[in-house]
Amino acid sequence: MRGAHGGSLQTAGLVAPAFFAVAVFLYLPIAASGLLAVLDYHPATRAFSYAGLANIEAVWRDPAFRVAAWNTLVYCLVLVPAQVVVPLLLALGLREIAGSRLAPVYYACLFAPTLVSFSVAGAVWLPLLNPINGVLNEMLIAIGLPPSRWHTDARAALWVVCVVTFWKTFGLNLVLWYAALMTIPREQIEAARIDGAGFFRRVRDIDIPLASPTAFFILVTTVFTTLDDIVGIIDVLTGGGPFERTTNLPYLLWQKGLVFFQFGQASVVALVTIAIVALLTFVQFRFVERRVTYA
Amino acid sequence: MREVAAAERRRRTARLLVHGALAIASAATLFPLVWMLAAAFTPNDLILARPFRLWPEQATLANFAAASEAYPIWRWLWNSLLAAAAVTAGKLALSLPAAYAFARGRHRWRDAAFGFVIVTMAFPTVMVIVPTYLAVVRLGLVDTLPALIVPSIPYIGFYVFFFRQAMKALPPEMFEAASLDGAGFLRQFVDIALPNVAHVVPALAAFAFLGAWNIFLWGQLTLASVENKTLAVGVALFSDIEGAQSSWGPLMAVNSLAILPVLVVFLVARRSIERAFANR
Structure with a gap:
C-alpha cells in the first residue's frame, strides 16, 4: 500500500516526534503534578516525603490562595468579555471604512502593542503610571482632575493590570475578527441593509453567525491569555501587590514554587487552575459551540 | 431621489x-x-x-549606554534571538511532518493521536511548570538556555491543527499525480505538501517567534544568573532594581530593544499572515 496515501509505518514515523514531545513534556508533568500534590519537598536534602492531604489543607487555609482565586475569577469576568467585544467593534469599524487609505494605518496602530512582550508591556507603562510625576497624572491634573496612585493604590491596581493586559492583547483578536468579517459576502450585508435592518441587527443576524467559528476560537484562546500570560504584567507592574490585590493563581503558584520552594502546595494551586480551565473550556464547548455554525 | x-x-x-x-x-x-x-x-x-x-x-544614545553598563543587555538580546529562533525551528520541525501524516497518512490510531496532540492547545503552561522545573534541577540544567528552549517547544497543538487544515485543503490530484510519477509518501511530503503550504509557514513562524520571545515565567525560573537572561526576563530585573524607578530612559531603551526584532519579524511575515488568516 504505497499509493497516494502513506503506509502505517511511515505515518507513525512522521507523527512520533510530535507525539512523544507532547507526551513527555505536557502529559507527563500533569500526571506528576497530581503526585507532587501529596508530597513534601525538602530543599536541603532534595528529598520527598509523603504528606497526605497536608498540602491541600495548607492551600485551602492560606488567605493568599483565596484572594488569588477570587482575582483570577475577576480577571476572567472583566477581560474575557472586553477582549472579545471591543476588538469586534473595532473590526466592524475597520470594515465599514475598508478601502480608505487610513484603514491600514488604524490597523497597524491598533495591532502594534501585540508585538510587545507581557513583561515589557508592564515596563512600558511603569513610568506613565508613576504616581509622583507620571504622564497619566500630568494629564489628569491638566484637565483639572485629582491625580491617582494607579498600580500602587489598593483599589485601582487590579483595574490598572486589566487595562495594561487589554492594551497588550486585544490586537490579536482584532486581526482574527477582521479576517473573519472580511470573508462575509458584501451582497448579503447590503441586502439586509436594503431590507431595513439596522447596524446592530445586521451584526447579530449576519456577522456573528457567519463568523462564529472564529468567535469560538477567540473565546477559548482569550481565556488562556487571561489566566496565564497576565503573570508577566503582574510581576513587573505590581509584584502581586499592593496587599495581594492583583495576584492570581499562576502568580501564586510561581511564588510558592520558586520563592518558597513549596512544590507540593504549588502543585495543588496548579491543579486548581487546571480544574478551572477545564471547567471553563467545558462550559464553552457545551453552551457556546452548539451555536457555532460551521460553513 | x-x-x-x-x-x-x-x-x-x-x-x-x-x-x-x-x-x-x-x-x-x-x-x-x-x-x-x-x-x-x-x-x-x-x-x-x-x-x-x-x-x-x-x-x-546615552540611555542605551547606561543600560548596557548596568546589565548585559546585548547578551540578553542575543539570548532572546537564539531562544526564539530555536523554539520556532523546533515547533516547525515537529509540527509540519506530523500535520502531513495526520492529513494524508493511514494508521488505525491516526485520529486518536491527532486528538491527543491538539488537545494540548488547551493546556495552560502553569500546569506543567513545577514538575518540569524539578526535572531540570535534577538534570543539572538550571541556568542554561536549553532548559528554557526545550520544554517550550512541545506547545504545538495549534500548529499541527493549522498545518493539517492547510494540507487537507490541497487538491488530492496533486498527490496522486506525484504518486503516479513514482514519488513515495515521504517524497510527496517534501515535493508537494511542503512547497504548497510554504506561504503560510512564515505566519506561524512569526507567532512562534513572538511566543518564545515573550516567555517570562519559565525564564524567571530557569535563567538564574544575570548574563543568561533573555530580554523579556531581564526587563523585570531592570525595573525592579531601580527601586524608585528613576532611570526611565535606560529602561525605555531596553524596552525598545526588546520590541525591535519582533517588529522586523512581523513586517517580513506580513503578507504571509494576511494569507494565513484570510480564509479561516
Whole structure:
C-alpha cells in the first residue's frame, strides 16, 4: 500500500516526534503534578516525603490562595468579555471604512502593542503610571482632575493590570475578527441593509453567525491569555501587590514554587487552575459551540 | 431621489464618526509606544523634569549606554534571538511532518493521536511548570538556555491543527499525480505538501517567534544568573532594581530593544499572515 496515501509505518514515523514531545513534556508533568500534590519537598536534602492531604489543607487555609482565586475569577469576568467585544467593534469599524487609505494605518496602530512582550508591556507603562510625576497624572491634573496612585493604590491596581493586559492583547483578536468579517459576502450585508435592518441587527443576524467559528476560537484562546500570560504584567507592574490585590493563581503558584520552594502546595494551586480551565473550556464547548455554525 | 440622497448623507456621517472613533482608539493605543521611543532617546534628567513628550529631545544614545553598563543587555538580546529562533525551528520541525501524516497518512490510531496532540492547545503552561522545573534541577540544567528552549517547544497543538487544515485543503490530484510519477509518501511530503503550504509557514513562524520571545515565567525560573537572561526576563530585573524607578530612559531603551526584532519579524511575515488568516 504505497499509493497516494502513506503506509502505517511511515505515518507513525512522521507523527512520533510530535507525539512523544507532547507526551513527555505536557502529559507527563500533569500526571506528576497530581503526585507532587501529596508530597513534601525538602530543599536541603532534595528529598520527598509523603504528606497526605497536608498540602491541600495548607492551600485551602492560606488567605493568599483565596484572594488569588477570587482575582483570577475577576480577571476572567472583566477581560474575557472586553477582549472579545471591543476588538469586534473595532473590526466592524475597520470594515465599514475598508478601502480608505487610513484603514491600514488604524490597523497597524491598533495591532502594534501585540508585538510587545507581557513583561515589557508592564515596563512600558511603569513610568506613565508613576504616581509622583507620571504622564497619566500630568494629564489628569491638566484637565483639572485629582491625580491617582494607579498600580500602587489598593483599589485601582487590579483595574490598572486589566487595562495594561487589554492594551497588550486585544490586537490579536482584532486581526482574527477582521479576517473573519472580511470573508462575509458584501451582497448579503447590503441586502439586509436594503431590507431595513439596522447596524446592530445586521451584526447579530449576519456577522456573528457567519463568523462564529472564529468567535469560538477567540473565546477559548482569550481565556488562556487571561489566566496565564497576565503573570508577566503582574510581576513587573505590581509584584502581586499592593496587599495581594492583583495576584492570581499562576502568580501564586510561581511564588510558592520558586520563592518558597513549596512544590507540593504549588502543585495543588496548579491543579486548581487546571480544574478551572477545564471547567471553563467545558462550559464553552457545551453552551457556546452548539451555536457555532460551521460553513 | 431625495431619500437616496439623505441615506447617502447619513452613511457619510456614519463613516466620519467611525473614522473619528478609530483615530482616537489608534492614538490612545499607540501613545505608550511613542512615549517609550521618545524617552529611549531623550536624556534621563529631561524625562524626569518633564515626562510628557512625543518626540526625543536633545536626541542621544546615552540611555542605551547606561543600560548596557548596568546589565548585559546585548547578551540578553542575543539570548532572546537564539531562544526564539530555536523554539520556532523546533515547533516547525515537529509540527509540519506530523500535520502531513495526520492529513494524508493511514494508521488505525491516526485520529486518536491527532486528538491527543491538539488537545494540548488547551493546556495552560502553569500546569506543567513545577514538575518540569524539578526535572531540570535534577538534570543539572538550571541556568542554561536549553532548559528554557526545550520544554517550550512541545506547545504545538495549534500548529499541527493549522498545518493539517492547510494540507487537507490541497487538491488530492496533486498527490496522486506525484504518486503516479513514482514519488513515495515521504517524497510527496517534501515535493508537494511542503512547497504548497510554504506561504503560510512564515505566519506561524512569526507567532512562534513572538511566543518564545515573550516567555517570562519559565525564564524567571530557569535563567538564574544575570548574563543568561533573555530580554523579556531581564526587563523585570531592570525595573525592579531601580527601586524608585528613576532611570526611565535606560529602561525605555531596553524596552525598545526588546520590541525591535519582533517588529522586523512581523513586517517580513506580513503578507504571509494576511494569507494565513484570510480564509479561516
